[in-house]
Every structure is written in C-alpha cells, then in structure tokens.
Amino acid sequence: MYDHREIARAMDLFHFEEHSPGMIFWHPMGWRLYRVIEDYMRGVYESYGFLEVRSPIALSRALWEKSGHWEKFREGIFVVGSLDKDKEDLTPDYALKPMSCPAHVGIYKSARRSYREMPIRLMEFGMVHRNEPSGTLSGCMRLRQFVQDDVHIFCQEADIQNEIRNFLNMVSEVYKAFGYEKFSIKISLRPEKRLGSDALWDKAEGALRDACEALKYAYELLPGEGAFYGPKIEVSLEDHLGRSWQCGTIQVDFNLPQIFDLAFVNSEGIFEQPVMLHQAVLGSIERWIGILLESHGALPLWLAPVQVAVAPISDKSAQWALYVASKLRRNGVRVELAKRDATISKKIRELFERKIPLIAVVGEQEAAKGTVNLRRLGVSGQQEIELLDLEQELRNLVSH
Ligand SMILES: [Zn+2]
Known part of the structure; x- marks a missing residue:
C-alpha cells in the first residue's frame, strides 16, 4: 500500500511545517498538479452550466450567527479578531x-x-478553514x-x-476521467427533528430517488440520516485497492433560503422562495490529490506534472534534446529537460524515482536519425521512435 506523503516527497509536490499545522506548502510540481485538476474541473463545471465566483475567506461573525454555523460549528471555526487596546484582548x-x-x-x-x-448555479474553488484537532490531522x-x-x-x-441528474452525470464523467470506474450512492432520508413540511420532504426525497433510478444507479437508503434542513446524496468512489472514499455530495436545503429570506419572482409575478442545493464533486481538492496518489501510485499521463523528461546522453546531443523538448512543449506537453551533469543511467533512475511517466533519451545516433529512445515508467525495455510519431502519440494522451 502507498502512503501519499511518501509519494509526494518522491515527486517533490509539497511539504508541511509546524508553523502552519494542517496547511500545505505547495512546491512547483505539486502546484502544477493542483492547477491541472482545477483547470479540468473548471472546464467540466462550465460545460454543465455553472458560473464560477470568488468570495472573501473572512466573513463577519454576525453572518455566521445568522446562518447558525457560529452555534453549531463554534469549535471548528477560526475567528479573526481585532485588538482591543484597553483590554489587550481580541x-x-x-x-x-x-x-x-x-x-x-x-x-x-x-x-x-x-x-x-x-x-442559478454558482461554483467556487472555495478556500475554507476548519480548526480540526491536531491529533486528527493526516497529510492531505x-x-x-x-x-x-x-x-x-x-x-x-x-x-x-x-439538478440531481446533472450532478450524477458529472460525478460519473469526472471519476472516470481520474481512473475510477466504480462508485456507490447513499441517500440520507428525513431525521426526526427537521424543518419543512412532510409534503416538501416527500418531494425532495422522491427527486433524489427518481434521479438515481432514471440513470439506473443502485443506491442505499439511510433512514433518519438526513440533515435537519434536507435530504442528501453521498457518493463514495472505490479506488484500485478496493478502498472506499466519500467525496461527492449533493444536499437539498430548505433552511438557508428561509433564514436569509431568499426570493425570486415566479411566472405569475409573485415572490416565491427558491430551494438551495449544496454540491461538491471532488470535495477537498487536496484530499482528492491524496487519494489519487495513494490509489494510483504514479499518476496517469494527463495528470503528471512532468509528462516527458528529455534526457541527453552527453553535450553532443544537447542541441537535439533542446529541439525535441521545445517541439513537444509547443504541442502542450509538460516537458522537463534533464540537463544535469550525470551519467545517463543515473539520470534515468532519478527521473523514474520522481514518477515521470515517459523519458525520451537522446544520443548522437538519435540526433542523426531524428528519433528518441523512449522509456516508460513501470515498463521494461525501450523503444526507438521518430519525433513525429511521438508527437502524434502524445497529442492523444496528454489530455484526459
Ligand atoms: Zn454549502
């Protein structure tokens, strides 16, 4: 079994410091991976009709009191205070x-x-803070x-x-793109103490079930497990080691629209209260990356921070190496030129230790023929391939 922290160290993705427990210092390669995932998700959300927004990370205490979070999550909230000069208190x-x-x-x-x-579908890559007990912090x-x-x-x-069908279609598309074929669905139903009429709950729970059935997904019902403000669906993916991770969720909320007095003008020109749905497909992007590393060991080509390393055998093939690297970069491939002064076998070993999926070795022979010697992570042997053919192969593989 893999530990995502060890893989992250080998790939030089990020580190932690005691100054900021439970917060990540992203290194260049880790941040590149993060951004590949963010960009991909941005595209998926756009294609499903979502509008991206950005909101402040600090909001007034009064607002959290109104929403009920201050009372319910007080322990988990980081407060931001202003210094009272007289009392030296926050x-x-x-x-x-x-x-x-x-x-x-x-x-x-x-x-x-x-x-x-x-x-109205609003989406944010929202940075959130939760004051988890230090003993429970665990990598990503x-x-x-x-x-x-x-x-x-x-x-x-x-x-x-x-909207639930939309969500389930997104989940299936996204999880498949990341290499997860299997996921399971749980529907949490009304608890004893709840808000809203039975008719409203009937309608909402029915909508969750009908959406699953229309798309032919099996689901498990959890009576009594819903939030007081509405029923929800939770999606757990199954990784390559057979482990289950709860990531996606969609929740119906009758509460916040009431508390915040939300309204829209309906087709008869009368004010009506909207329903609010909370949704996440990945959940936490950092945790998503942790799960990816643990379940894949090495990342699929489309996610790898460096997809191809070009390694010249000596200075004599440096020109050709530079040409190969720039040619691939122009095709949108994430390339690293391994210029370090070391023997070629040492270079290859180190590049594979960093889990770079492809290494294009170039020597004088390859330079003369317009080829590279391709090695693949986890596959023994090598393959001489023309640069044009490599470009063609990568064009199909570098995006998901
Ligand atoms: Zn929410």
Missing part, C-alpha cells in the same frame, strides 16, 4: 469561512431574481486549510430532480 469580529454557503447566498441576494434565470487527508469545489444551486422545487 474581539472576534470575523470568522474564516468553514464553507462558502452564506457567501453564495450574498451573491444570489445581490440582485432581484426571476424564474427566467433559474436555476485531513487538513485545517483546503479548497472545495463548492457549489450552490438556487432553483425551483420542480428543478431538483434535473
């Missing part, structure tokens, strides 16, 4: 957001909304600072089922 005026919901509510409320623009898997693909959909009751 007055907790603000909180670092543990989630982005109230901020997206603010964006919704910034304009008068009409049924014509519904559903549990952090105090992380980024969620945090989504809030404001819609009409009749839209719920369609």
